[in-house]
Amino acid sequence: MIRYLLPFLVIAPAFVYAEPPxxxxxxxxxxxxxxxxxxxxxxxxxxxxxxxxxxxxxxxxxxxxxxxxxxxxxxxxxxxxxxxxxxxxxxxxxxxxxxxxxxxxxxPAQRLGRVTGTGLFAESQKCGEHLDWTDQNILGCDSVQNATWGDRKFWLWGDTTLAGYPLGRYHTTGATTSPRPFLKLVPPIELRYNYFTDPQNIPRNIAQMPGQGPTWLFGLVNLTDRHGRERLGATYSKIEGMLTEYEKGLCSWNQELQQFEHFKTIWTKDAEHPLAPLMPHGHAIHYTDPDHQNWILFGAPFPRLRCRATFEDWASPGKWETIDANNAVEVHGSKQTITPHRGTIAWNEYRNKWITIFTQKGGRPSELGEIWYAEAESPFGPWRNAIPIVTHDNYTFYNPQIHSDMVTKGSPVLLFEGTFTATFAKNATKTPRYDYNQILYRLDLDKPPFSKTDL
Incomplete structure (x- = not known):
């Protein structure tokens, strides 16, 4: 019987070579x-x-x-x-x-590349290039927060996607880097973080506050206490359902345990208190006023709350001061005004002005994907000369963060990043590897449409 089957047997080659791409x-x-x-x-x-x-x-x-x-x-x-x-x-x-x-x-803004997630050089590696780059163990992460911590740069992100299961990390992940983590400010870029990890070397939760649901942190700030010690603090929010806050408070970093600990509950949602009070939110900005008093301003993008730049004042709601913020921004060369969604401000030595990078609310062609630049003489405005600098095709790019400390003092180069996601876009197809990750942009303030004079 076997001899009749032999003509039909096909001997597979020992090796199969795929063609190069x-x-x-x-x-x-x-x-x-x-x-x-x-x-x-x-x-x-x-x-x-x-x-x-x-x-x-x-x-x-x-x-x-x-x-x-x-x-x-x-x-x-x-x-x-x-x-x-x-x-x-x-x-x-x-x-x-x-x-x-x-x-x-x-x-005007130039895209430098993705700074979180895996597969940063996946296509290149298929071609035999960038083989020395190894990815880190997250697939995606939400909005970034930064502060200086000793001689390091401290990073926080919100919900974080992992490879092993659809539910990843929901109580904030974090890392540190050097203050200037980029050897060069031109692509291709690569950023390696020192994540706070679990025993499997996977980024872990570092801010799990008591209660059900995710924990998000905002307003990350480094302040000195009465004993001269550096203290990292942040506002926490507990979330239930579809992005609904039910508790807010303050937390502080425990360096020995390398995690944030509950410090003080400020608000819990109930029938008598359905809305949270104004709290340190958005990004923290150090500011010295004309009377040489040091303050921390909190806003996203424009300041809405301030306190003296001490840990004790930050920890005492009775010492917080509200700020009236005008959200309308004048467009350069036009009487038109636009409304920011989220963003941040910073003092820029090259322009000798306060600057802001923000996502436009209700922008076109992307509802929350149009990024603008504007200037002011004061961190409190008025904000003028708004110029569109980045667009995203039916995609969201929210919570942009300026990285002033990543460049040489007085440099015309401005770096900023934000979260690139299909969330809030209209029937957008998710972009492989890039979706729900941070993308870094560069804006050269010594090139058109900018100049050393007013816009």
């Missing part, structure tokens, strides 16, 4: 820098997204050696439409070959 690199036509987060899509709707090195590893066997149209979309980067209005390029992918696509930046 077709390497596509996306670069800025102005300066040749790699551009992350540019999407190419085939006519049968297979999508590829450039990594932090601007690289895409095209590996579809059905389109190798076949003339192929790639539609291009890039959140503020793109190419000119053809006569039918299509924006893209026609390429013939070949295994092991390479092609460079130049895209034009449409607004």
């Amino acid at each position: 077709f390497r596509i690199e996306i670069v800025d036509a102005e300066n040749g820098w790699p551009v992350p987060l540019v999407q190419l899509e085939t006519n049968h709707h297979v999508r590829f997204v450039s990594d932090n090195a601007g690289v895409i590893a095209f590996d579809l066997p059905e389109l190798m050696n076949t003339e192929t149209w790639f539609s291009i979309s890039g959140h503020g980067y793109g190419v000119k439409p053809d006569g039918f209005g299509y924006m893209g390029v026609r390429l013939t992918p070949q295994p092991g070959k390479s092609h460079v696509i130049e895209v034009k930046r449409q607004l």
